Amino acid sequence: xQKITQTQPGMFVQEKEAVTLDCTYDTSDQSYGLFWYKQxxxxxxIFLIYQGSYDEQNATEGRYSLNFQxxxxxxxxxxxxxxxxxxAMYFCAMREVTGANNLFFGTGTRLTVIP
Amino acid sequence: xxxxxxxxRHKVTEMGQEVTMRCQPILGHNTVFWYRQxxxxxxxxxxxxxxxxxxxxxxxxxxxxxxxxxxxxLATLKIQPSEPRDSAVYFCASGLVTDEQYFGPGTRLTVT
Numbered sequence: 729x730q731k732i733t734q735t736q737p738g739m740f741v742q743e744k745e746a747v748t749l750d751c752t753y754d755t756s757d758q759s760y761g762l763f764w765y766k767q768x769x770x771x772x773x774i775f776l777i778y779q780g781s782y783d784e785q786n787a788t789e790g791r792y793s794l795n796f797q798x799x800x801x802x803x804x805x806x807x808x809x810x811x812x813x814x815x816a817m818y819f820c821a822m823r824e825v826t827g828a829n830n831l832f833f834g835t836g837t838r839l840t841v842i843p
Numbered sequence: 844x845x846x847x848x849x850x851x852r853h854k855v856t857e858m859g860q861e862v863t864m865r866c867q868p869i870l871g872h873n874t875v876f877w878y879r880q881x882x883x884x885x886x887x888x889x890x891x892x893x894x895x896x897x898x899x900x901x902x903x904x905x906x907x908x909x910x911x912x913x914x915x916x917l918a919t920l921k922i923q924p925s926e927p928r929d930s931a932v933y934f935c936a937s938g939l940v941t942d943e944q945y946f947g948p949g950t951r952l953t954v955t
Contacts, residue, residue, distance in 0.1 A: 763943060773934060773946035819886065830876055830899070831936075831944060833886040 731755065732820050734834035741810045742842050748795070749805040749837045751820030757781075759825040762803040764794065767836070768816040776818075779803060810841045845869045847947035849935050855953045861923040864950045866935030867916055875918045876944060877903075877910055878934040886934075892918065893940065925954045 733752045741747035753762065764776040779787045779794045787794040795804040807814055817838050821831040848867045856862055868875050877889040890900040890910035900910055907926070912918045922929055932951050936944040 761941075765946075771932060771951070772948050773936075775943045775945060778943050829874065829893070829940060830888040830891050831886075835885050 730834075731832040732822055732834035734820055734837050736837045737835075738838045738840070740840050740842055741807075741814075743812060744809055746806060746808045747810055747839065749807070749818050749820075749839065751803045751805065751834060753801050753803060753820075753822045755801075755822065755824055757824045757826055761823045762794065762796070763821040763823070763831065764792070764803075764805045765819045765821060765833075766814075766816045767819060768813075773819075777805070807839075812841050812843060815839060815841045847935055847937050847945055849933075849947035849950050851950060852948060853951045853953075855955065856925055857955055858926055859924040860954075861921065862925050862929075862952060862954075864920045864933055864935075864952070866918040866920075866937075866947055868918065868935070868937030869945055870916070872937035872939060872945075874938050874940055874944075875912060876936045876938075877918070877920050878936065878946075880932045880934060880949070881930075889920070889933075922952075925952075927954045930954050 760781045762779045766774045777787050777789045777792045777794050779796045786796050791808045793806045817836045819836045820834045850865045873894050875892040880886045889903045891898050892912045895912045909921045930953050932949045934949045935947045938944040
């Protein structure tokens with residue numbers, strides 16, 4: 729079974745609008761971490777935001793926020809006030825405490841911001 | 844501004860040749876990961892080091908791939924012999940055990 733599922737291959741958003749990128753995860757661990765990375769066309773992987781499974785508050789980093797719904801096993805990324813530079817691939821990832829400590833990545837969502 | 848560095852950034856080689864990719868993790872980070880990204884498979888883990896010790900290389904084809912960390916400032920990924928199906932972007936990432944991982948810029952490998 730996939731550990732991370734991103735069901736939106738592509739999304740479009742108007743500049744200055746907010747957009748939500750979906751992510752669901754599958755784990756039997758009680759302790760885990762959820763991450764979002766951005767990959768622009770240049771190819772680099774840029775860390776955006778982190779949510780720990782025991783964190784009661786949703787994580788926020790500037791225009792990024794993570795809508796964490798533990799019972800639903802979802803960790804959606806919300807980007808507010810979209811900018812043209814937000815156009816990129818976005819990957820959701822999870823790290824389980826047990827195991828190798830590596831990140832399991834979803835297949836990504838390509839976001840296009842329309843002027 | 845500490846960053847993970849990788850060399851080379853691009854590599855084109857012929858099938859059967861040896862390829863060595865190098866990574867310098869961020870100073871002070873005690874975990875190093877090698878990931879491979881392809882269109883078909885997405886991002887997949889190849890190898891993982893903690894405090895320079897290899898902990899997991901189950902994602903790596905053992906017959907042709909090898910990963911080492913000769914010192915705290917250098918991690919290497921070697922492919923010998925290379926095959927066209929090895930064409931991909933290879934990322935190195937470093938971090939602390941409980942924190943986020945920081946990725947290098949990647950090495951884009953093309954095997955003809």
